[in-house]
Amino acid sequence: MKASAQQVLHTGLQTFRIDLTGAGKRFNRDWIFRGMHYTFTSGNAYAVTGPNGSGKSTLLQCIAAAIQSNEGTIEYRLNDTVISHEEVFKHVAIVAPYLEVIEEMTATEFLAFHASFKPLLAAVSIPQIIAEIGLAAAAHKQIRFYSSGMKQRVKMAQAIFSAVPVLLLDEPCTNLDLSGYELYHALIAKYCGDKLIIVSSNDKNEYNFCKEVISIADYKNPVNTTV
Numbered sequence: 001m002k003a004s005a006q007q008v009l010h011t012g013l014q015t016f017r018i019d020l021t022g023a024g025k026r027f028n029r030d031w032i033f034r035g036m037h038y039t040f041t042s043g044n045a046y047a048v049t050g051p052n053g054s055g056k057s058t059l060l061q062c063i064a065a066a067i068q069s070n071e072g073t074i075e076y077r078l079n080d081t082v083i084s085h086e087e088v089f090k091h092v093a094i095v096a097p098y099l100e101v102i103e104e105m106t107a108t109e110f111l112a113f114h115a116s117f118k119p120l121l122a123a124v125s126i127p128q129i130i131a132e133i134g135l136a137a138a139a140h141k142q143i144r145f146y147s148s149g150m151k152q153r154v155k156m157a158q159a160i161f162s163a164v165p166v167l168l169l170d171e172p173c174t175n176l177d178l179s180g181y182e183l184y185h186a187l188i189a190k191y192c193g194d195k196l197i198i199v200s201s202n203d204k205n206e207y208n209f210c211k212e213v214i215s216i217a218d219y220k221n222p223v224n225t226t227v
């Protein structure tokens with residue numbers, strides 16, 4: 001079953017909840033954020049904003065359990081059951097500038113490879129995904145020959161179409177043109193209504209659908225920023 005352009009796909013994904021309680025992260029003596037209490041839940045979209053170097057990506061990596069916080073706790077619940085930090089990666093899809101696609105593969109091969117360890121939404125086939133992101137004509141071309149915007153569309157697709165409840169988007173529209181931004185918003189609206197979404201960005205056009213906006217500056221109490 002393929003959703004039409006107007007439909008919103010109800011994915012039937014598991015629910016997810018992330019609770020930060022007094023969470024803080026520092027590199028050496030510099031606190032990147034501190035004293036953060038926040039709850040993120042499925043079906044909601046959140047934006048993390050702040051100037052370059054303020055700690056948006058660091059916060060996202062802590063939330064993804066890719067790096068550990070230095071104080072407080074971050075707790076994860078899948079369908080109301082607490083899961084360990086080691087299990088979190090199975091339930092999270094990420095788009096980030098530091099995560100690359102495999103350039104030796106075609107887009108078809110890359111999505112199939114990705115699906116072999118993190119399933120894609122069952123309702124959409126790989127050829128349909130490639131058509132949706134406007135790359136049907138380049139489906140069997142090696143990614144190394146794609147433009148930067150075409151590569152970004154592939155990075156976006158592997159995360160948005162992953163059958164996982166959490167979507168973390170770190171500057172997701174990097175290198176996208178106007179039609180790429182429109183595609184991004186259309187895909188989020190159509191496929192991600194059930195997900196817990198966190199966007200890290202300074203570009204309002206990337207996060208204007210997020211009902212909650214978190215300024216990283218609110219978690220940099222000058223009194224507490226050095227140990």
Ligand SMILES: Nc1ncnc2c1ncn2[C@@H]1O[C@H](COP(=O)(O)OP(=O)(O)OP(=O)(O)O)[C@@H](O)[C@H]1O
Nearest residue numbers: 027028032050051052053054055056057058059200
């Ligand atoms: N592994 C690390 N070791 C030491 N310092 C780090 C490390 N990773 C990030 N930093 C520092 O932490 C701070 C926050 O970096 P981060 O990448 O989270 O910021 P950002 O808000 O995402 O920036 P940008 O908008 O430029 O992407 C920066 O000062 C950075 O130099």
